[in-house]
Amino acid sequence: MEQISPLQMAYLLVIQRAVIMLALLPVVTYTPGGRDGWLASVLGTMLGMIPTWLGWKVTRLLPGQDLAQICEACLGKVVGKAVTVLYLGFFAMNAAVVLRQFSDFLTTAPMPETPTEFFLGLAALAAVYAIRQGIEVTARVTELLLPPLVLFVLAVLALGIKDMDITRLKPYVEHGWGAVFVGAATAASLWAESLIITMLAPLISNSRLMLRYALTAVLFAGFWLTLSALAAITFFSAPEAQVQMFPLYSLMRTVSLGDFLERMDPLFLGAWTIGSFIKLALLSYVSCKLLARILGLAEYRSLAFPMAFLGSVVALQQFQSVVSLRAFNDPRVLSILLLPFGILFPVLLLIAGRLRGLGGIES
Amino acid sequence: MMPRRILSVGLCCLLLVSGCWNRREIETLGFALATAIDWDEESQQYEVTVQMAKPEVLAKAPGSGEGGLPYWVFTGRAKTVFGAVRNITMTSPRKVWWGHNQVLILGDSVARRGIRSALDFVARDGETRRLFWVLVTPGKAGDILTRETRSAKAGALALLDLIRVKGATSVSAPLRMHDFSIMLSAPMATTTGVVRLAARGDVAGTSADYRLEGAAVFIGDKLVHYLDSTETRGMLWVQGKVRSGILHVPCPGDPQESVALEIVHAASRIEPLLKNGRLAISVTIREQANLGDTSCRVPLDTPADFERLEQAQQAAIRSEINAALSKARNLRADVFGFGQKVHKDMPKVWHSVDKDWERKLATIPVDIRVTAKVRRLGLQPTPAPVR
Numbered sequence: 001m002e003q004i005s006p007l008q009m010a011y012l013l014v015i016q017r018a019v020i021m022l023a024l025l026p027v028v029t030y031t032p033g034g035r036d037g038w039l040a041s042v043l044g045t046m047l048g049m050i051p052t053w054l055g056w057k058v059t060r061l062l063p064g065q066d067l068a069q070i071c072e073a074c075l076g077k078v079v080g081k082a083v084t085v086l087y088l089g090f091f092a093m094n095a096a097v098v099l100r101q102f103s104d105f106l107t108t109a110p111m112p113e114t115p116t117e118f119f120l121g122l123a124a125l126a127a128v129y130a131i132r133q134g135i136e137v138t139a140r141v142t143e144l145l146l147p148p149l150v151l152f153v154l155a156v157l158a159l160g161i162k163d164m165d166i167t168r169l170k171p172y173v174e175h176g177w178g179a180v181f182v183g184a185a186t187a188a189s190l191w192a193e194s195l196i197i198t199m200l201a202p203l204i205s206n207s208r209l210m211l212r213y214a215l216t217a218v219l220f221a222g223f224w225l226t227l228s229a230l231a232a233i234t235f236f237s238a239p240e241a242q243v244q245m246f247p248l249y250s251l252m253r254t255v256s257l258g259d260f261l262e263r264m265d266p267l268f269l270g271a272w273t274i275g276s277f278i279k280l281a282l283l284s285y286v287s288c289k290l291l292a293r294i295l296g297l298a299e300y301r302s303l304a305f306p307m308a309f310l311g312s313v314v315a316l317q318q319f320q321s322v323v324s325l326r327a328f329n330d331p332r333v334l335s336i337l338l339l340p341f342g343i344l345f346p347v348l349l350l351i352a353g354r355l356r357g358l359g360g361i362e363s
Numbered sequence: 364m365m366p367r368r369i370l371s372v373g374l375c376c377l378l379l380v381s382g383c384w385n386r387r388e389i390e391t392l393g394f395a396l397a398t399a400i401d402w403d404e405e406s407q408q409y410e411v412t413v414q415m416a417k418p419e420v421l422a423k424a425p426g427s428g429e430g431g432l433p434y435w436v437f438t439g440r441a442k443t444v445f446g447a448v449r450n451i452t453m454t455s456p457r458k459v460w461w462g463h464n465q466v467l468i469l470g471d472s473v474a475r476r477g478i479r480s481a482l483d484f485v486a487r488d489g490e491t492r493r494l495f496w497v498l499v500t501p502g503k504a505g506d507i508l509t510r511e512t513r514s515a516k517a518g519a520l521a522l523l524d525l526i527r528v529k530g531a532t533s534v535s536a537p538l539r540m541h542d543f544s545i546m547l548s549a550p551m552a553t554t555t556g557v558v559r560l561a562a563r564g565d566v567a568g569t570s571a572d573y574r575l576e577g578a579a580v581f582i583g584d585k586l587v588h589y590l591d592s593t594e595t596r597g598m599l600w601v602q603g604k605v606r607s608g609i610l611h612v613p614c615p616g617d618p619q620e621s622v623a624l625e626i627v628h629a630a631s632r633i634e635p636l637l638k639n640g641r642l643a644i645s646v647t648i649r650e651q652a653n654l655g656d657t658s659c660r661v662p663l664d665t666p667a668d669f670e671r672l673e674q675a676q677q678a679a680i681r682s683e684i685n686a687a688l689s690k691a692r693n694l695r696a697d698v699f700g701f702g703q704k705v706h707k708d709m710p711k712v713w714h715s716v717d718k719d720w721e722r723k724l725a726t727i728p729v730d731i732r733v734t735a736k737v738r739r740l741g742l743q744p745t746p747a748p749v750r
Contacts, residue, residue: 109489163541171710239548243486254493254541262494 003205006213008139011146012282013052013194013217018224019275020098021190022153023105025247026331027229028238031183032175035238038229039173039180044187045222051342052194052218056211058346059201061359067198068293074352081294083345087195088290090341092311094193095283097329099123100315102276104322109249110269120315123280124308130281131288131304135203138281145278149271150224153248156264157231160255164234182332187225189335192342194218199286284308393457394418396434397519399504400444400481401470408440409473409480411447412505413459414519421516434517436508444484461490465519467497467540468558470504474579474586482547482584485540493541496526498558499579501589510560513570522558525575529556530606533599533626534592536578550717551703552696553581554598557589580696582721588694590687597687600680601646601699603631610652612675614659615668622659624652624676624737635705635712642712643728644701648680650733654740662745669737676735684731695721701729 004012021027027044028037062070067087072080103119130138173180197214204210232247235254244250249268256262285300288307292300319325328334353359393415401410414436421433439450452458467485469478485491500507508518515521529535537556538546546553557579561571578595580588590598599605607626614620628651636643654672657663663672691698702720706713716723 112489167707170707171713174710237545237549240545250493256494 002134002136002203004136004139004200004203005205006207006209008143009197009200009204009210010213010217010220011142012139012200012278013197013214014221014224015142015146015149015275016193016196016279016282017191017218018221019272019279020101021187021221021225022228022248022275023101023246023272024329025225025229025232025241026190027183027187027225028232028241028247030186030331032179033238034242035169035171035233036173036175036180037183037233037238037241038169038226040183041187041222041226041229043180043184044191045218045226047184047188048191048194048222049215049218050188051191051346052197052214053211054343054346054350055195055197056214057359058195058349058353059198059207059210061349061353063207064202066202066289066293067195068290070198070349070353073358074349074356083349084290084294087341087345088287088294090192091196091283091290092287092307093314095127095280095287096311096314096318097325098276098280098283099127099311100319100325101329102272102280103315104325105246105249105272106269108322109246110265117316120312123277124312126277127280127284128304128308130277131285132301134301135200135282135285138278138285142278145274149274152267153224153271154227156252156255156267157227157248159257159261159264160231160235160251162257163255164231165237166234168234168237169230186331186335189331189338189342191218192338195341195346196282196286199289284311287311391457392460393435393437393455395459395461395464396517397466397468397508397522398464399468399470399508400447400473400478401504402473402476403440404472406440408442409444409447410438410440410505411444411451412436412438412508413448413451413455414508414517415455415457415459416463416517432511432517434519438505444481445488448484461488462492464491464495466522467495468504468507469497469499469586471499471501471586473504474499474581477584478581479584482544486544491540493539493544495540496522496537497540497543497555498522498537498575499555499586499589500558502560506560507558507573510572512572514572518572521572522575525558525573526556529575531608532592533605533608534577534596535575536595536599536604537575547581547584549700549703550697550706550720551700552691552694552698554578554590554698555581578698580694580698582694582696587696588690590690590698593683594687594690597683597685598691598698600629600648600684601631601633601687603629605629605650609655610676610679612672612679614657614661615663615671615675616661617659620658620660622654622663622672622675623656624672625655626650626652627738633699633701633704635701635708637709637712638728641728642705642709642716642723643730644704645730646684646699646732648684648731648733648735650676650680650735652676652735652737654737657746659746664740664744672737673735676737677733680733680735681731684733688729688731692725695724697721697724701727 027041028034031037031040058070062073068084071084075083099120102123103116106119107114107116228248232241232251235251241247249265252264252268255264284307288300288303291303395413396416397414399412403410414434417433417435437451437455439447441447441450510518512518512521515524526537535556536554543555556575557577559574561574576592578590579586610624611621614622630649632647634645636645
């Protein structure tokens with residue numbers, strides 16, 4: 001039986017959420033005016049705890065069981081399977097988006113002449129390898145790589161401090177709290193992905209610590225994101241930060257300390273590659289596991305290759321260009337799509353579970 | 364099993380380290396040092412001129428033999444800046460690489476027409492960085508790059524040298540692309556440095572190549588005016604960007620003669636305030652200078668002398684600022700960033716004035732307060748003893 005520690009779960013959760021958000025900084029892009037993106041990030045982190053907490057509650061319905069089993073136990077064979085299939089679609093689609101985003105970033109910024117298919121295929125193969133090794137290995141890799149990754153990113157941001165002007169945050173809340181809330185909601189809705197803890201729960205060695213670690217992970221990722229939003233806004237000023245495709249990447253390219261310490265963007269590439277890979281491996285693991293449950297297979301690893309192949313095809317076919325990927329990823333649309341997975345289904349499961357008398361006894 | 368595993372890892376590495384599609388050999392790249400953009404009215408096209416480093420000659424010590432000039436200059440034309448850049452390759456042996464571009468020079472023609480296309484290419488391209496300097500020239504930008512320079516190995520390097528010492532006079536306002544584009548997106552007029560070809564005929568045999576002086580004022584993305592050096596420093600006082608420079612004041616008690624004061628420290632604060640419900644701007648300048656040179660015949664070494672110098676100095680600074688202010692009001696160009704400050708500190712007030720801020724600027728009272736000190740008078744406190 002595979003086992004991961006609560007800390008490793010927290011690390012997985014952080015990297016899973018943080019990396020993509022750091023690259024695209026949706027809180028800045030999609031908060032009207034952009035200047036209050038950091039406030040939206042703070043608020044969004046608070047709201048993001050809701051799906052995380054709901055996910056934890058769901059795992060408590062049947063300790064030791066994963067999402068697919070809980071769905072079936074709560075909602076019955078047919079409806080339960082249907083919801084599981086929806087979650088499979090959610091996670092698998094997410095994996096395809098990560099795959100596409102990873103390779104699109106590389107072909108947009110540093111290597112425009114390399115075919116997208118090349119990076120995409122490479123990443124998909126790496127994910128297959130990771131799944132075949134088991135989630136434990138991915139968890140250990142994350143434990144090893146996340147701390148230096150966080151340090152690198154924060155250190156480079158620190159190098160930019162001399163060019164950051166704190167008054168660029170003013171005026172605060174210019175477009176009203178409604179606008180801040182729009183940004184916060186888009187950030188929070190992306191936390192629907194923290195439902196992966198319902199798939200990791202059976203593996204966690206000390207499940208009593210799970211909630212505490214999960215919420216800490218949300219807080220930490222939120223803190224990181226808020227710092228990054230602050231850095232981007234004070235470095236570029238809001239109107240400029242909002243039009244950057246990858247604000248932090250541009251920041252790292254611009255940072256220059258005494259005309260000597262500059263061109264830090266390879267660090268970003270490193271962080272991006274590591275983060276995307278781990279996120280991809282995690283989502284692929286969850287997808288394979290869910291598919292195995294749906295099909296009633298005992299072994300999920302053999303599904304890795306077909307799933308990766310399917311994911312690559314979806315990633316390539318679903319999005320004709322960067323523009324269609326952006327349109328799909330627009331949190332104003334995406335957040336409504338994510339709402340059922342983050343809030344609606346978990347609540348449904350909890351109600352159904354209670355009606356069936358599950359989760360009464362704390363183990 | 365083991366050897367096969369090692370072999371497969373090795374093969375994977377090979378795949379990754381070879382650099383694949385974007386492999387570029389260094390000798391096939393033309394490193395752009397400076398770029399000039401002009402608009403050709405006749406053909407309705409952008410003309411892009413690039414000065415590229417010839418590293419093999421640039422690295423040699425000067426006068427160490429042949430090889431010719433340490434740079435190439437090539438030109439391309441097209442309907443967009445990017446198109447023109449690509450067309451350079453029809454004459455240039457190497458493909459232009461932007462990662463090391465140091466200076467962007469905008470010709471008068473393109474600056475007056477609007478610089479959006481130029482900025483757009485720069486912002487979208489993956490090679491450019493936002494660290495190069497943006498300059499405007501009243502003539503043709505390409506001419507700046509074709510001039511054979513004497514003060515440095517290449518025009519771009521000569522310009523960089525001039526930019527480096529700009530603080531010694533504080534009469535030029537060059538900006539890096541990063542700051543330039545932030546200014547363009549802010550609610551204020553945008554300014555950057557102006558470069559001209561230095562007249563070599565005036566004093567025969569001088570090594571001057573360029574003159575970096577004054578500021579170009581943009582409203583939106585269009586050039587509207589060139590500020591002279593007094594107005595430029597007036598603007599820089601308010602922006603808090605004066606580093607050093609010489610202020611001339613009449614000699615106390617001997618007004619025919621002048622005293623040169625060297626600015627050693629300057630800071631500014633802009634404060635919007637409401638006076639009886641009416642918006643006003645208060646500008647506070649704090650400055651310190653040292654007495655550096657005088658043609659006075661009287662010694663200026665008493666506290667009373669210094670007080671009079673300080674007053675004269677205040678007046679001098681104030682008149683520079685007033686020159687800039689009245690020009691800004693005439694141009695309806697908020698070069699100081701007053702509007703931005705109002706936006707930051709009084710967002711509600713700003714929303715009632717931002718529609719026609721440029722027109723309002725003409726009537727909004729600006730209160731200028733200058734505190735100017737004279738601190739030191741050098742190694743010899745009295746004028747040079749001449750009998």
